[in-house]
Amino acid sequence: MYIIVVGGGKLGFYLTSALLSEGHEVLVLEKDASKCDFICDRLGSVCIRGDGCEARTLADAGTERADMLIAVTDEDEDNLVACQVAKHKFKVPRTIARINNPKNEALFKKLGIDVTVSSTTLILEHIEEEVPTHPLVHLLTLKGGALEVVEVRIPPNSPVVDKRMREVVLPPDSVICLLIGRWGAQVPTGDTILEADAQVVAVTRPEAEGALRAALTG
Amino acid sequence: MKVVIMGCGRVGAQLAALLDEDGHKVTILDTDSYSFRRLPASFTGTALVGDGTDEEYQRKAGIEEADVFVAVTQGDNRNVMAAQIAKHVFNVPKVVCRIYDPLREELYHTLGLETISPTKVGAQLLRDVIVG
Numbered sequence: 001m002y003i004i005v006v007g008g009g010k011l012g013f014y015l016t017s018a019l020l021s022e023g024h025e026v027l028v029l030e031k032d033a034s035k036c037d038f039i040c041d042r043l044g045s046v047c048i049r050g051d052g053c054e055a056r057t058l059a060d061a062g063t064e065r066a067d068m069l070i071a072v073t074d075e076d077e078d079n080l081v082a083c084q085v086a087k088h089k090f091k092v093p094r095t096i097a098r099i100n101n102p103k104n105e106a107l108f109k110k111l112g113i114d115v116t117v118s119s120t121t122l123i124l125e126h127i128e129e130e131v132p133t134h135p136l137v138h139l140l141t142l143k144g145g146a147l148e149v150v151e152v153r154i155p156p157n158s159p160v161v162d163k164r165m166r167e168v169v170l171p172p173d174s175v176i177c178l179l180i181g182r183w184g185a186q187v188p189t190g191d192t193i194l195e196a197d198a199q200v201v202a203v204t205r206p207e208a209e210g211a212l213r214a215a216l217t218g
Numbered sequence: 219m220k221v222v223i224m225g226c227g228r229v230g231a232q233l234a235a236l237l238d239e240d241g242h243k244v245t246i247l248d249t250d251s252y253s254f255r256r257l258p259a260s261f262t263g264t265a266l267v268g269d270g271t272d273e274e275y276q277r278k279a280g281i282e283e284a285d286v287f288v289a290v291t292q293g294d295n296r297n298v299m300a301a302q303i304a305k306h307v308f309n310v311p312k313v314v315c316r317i318y319d320p321l322r323e324e325l326y327h328t329l330g331l332e333t334i335s336p337t338k339v340g341a342q343l344l345r346d347v348i349v350g
Contacts, residue, residue: 053295055321077271077295081322084298089325103273111302 001025004066004092006052006082007073008035011098011119015072017043027061053081055089063090072098080104083113136213139201147173149203150212156196158218166190171211174204222247222284222310224270224300225291229316231256233288238263245279270300273307286312294319301331 001024005012008030019026020043029052030036039047050057052071063069069086071079076099083095096115099105108116140149154161160168165176165188178201179188186192194200204212219242223230226248234246235258244263247270248254254265268275270289281287287304289297294317301315314332317323323335 053322054319055325075295077293077299080299081295084329085322085325088329101272107273107303107307110306 001067002062002065003027004029004052004058004061004063004069004086006069006071006079007098008032008039008047009072009074011072013039013043015070016046020046029057029061053078053085055085058082058085058090063092066090066092068092068094068096070096070098074100076100076104080108080111080113083108084111087112087114136209142203146205147203148206148209149177149201150209152200152202152213152216154194154196154198154200155217158196158216160194160216160218161196163194164190165192165194168194168215170202170215171204171208174202174208174212174215176200176202219243219285220280220283221245221286221288222270222276222279222281222304223288223290224248224297225289226253226256226265227290227292228256230288230290233290234263235261245284247275247279271296271303273303276300276303276308281308281310284308284310286310286314289313289315294322298322298326298331301326305331 003019003024003026005016005026005028008028012028016026016028026046028039028047029050030047031051033049036047036049048061063086069083069092071082073079079097083097086092087095094114097108097113099108099116099118100120102118102121105116105118137151138148139151142148176188179186179192179198181195181198200216202212221237221242221244223234223244223246226246230246234244238244238261245266246263247266247268249269251267257265266279268278270276281304287310289301291297297315297317301313304310305313317326317333317335318337320335320338323333327333
């Protein structure tokens, strides 16, 4: 495929490098001379200096034969216009725009951009996954700190989801004594199946806390 | 008429002053409050700090009741984006958009925006003055 990338920043550079290694013909349009040089030094002569929103630059780039245009600058309005010019003037079959402000996602769809990728939303989602929003909660400390009762929520992507209790390997001295799921609370047996988003109340040793959490959340 | 103007540069401020004098209800938006110094002391309209490419600020500027939206910032693409929001999201009856780049102006004109390219108009004027 012949793919035009508008914007030669970090995203544009790595995208181009990936597309080239998949065997596509790629051309980057970048306004900044030093970014152009950087790309050409590392990836070969695949970058033209110019404004990817300008019809003339796009014509010089052979946009009329492009299969796809991907606009990844850090300005939403520039990505919008690059895609619209490509689509309406050069009849590029597929246009993809990076969106920085998540609010613009609906607008871009409405204005005819085929695909939008909201970098801010994606980064937020990934960070949220890493932030323990449902951490292990201490409920009670027993026997002068030798044992404790804790609560852990089982995330949907945990390896123990849909497993029977007997299949789940817990650290030594750790016992699951209560499961609170969609159907209410129950004392689990070996055949009880662990569901996503269920809350697990367990007894464990303080030093095994991390291992217990890892076993239940993956 | 209720008019929302985005961009309080020389053209935006002058236009705001003219329409205000004519008795229209003008709201002018700019991302930099310092730009509002260009408005005359007699200006009776509203000056609002905010980004006109953001639906929220268009709403704050009263776009839902506006009869006219004019985009005259320095950025062609910002003008194009804001004008399309006013036209396609808020269905403002008259949307006018300044686009310096004549080729881009042509394209968005064919896509249904009311566009003005000062580059094209200015060059033609100058040619007429020179050639007579």
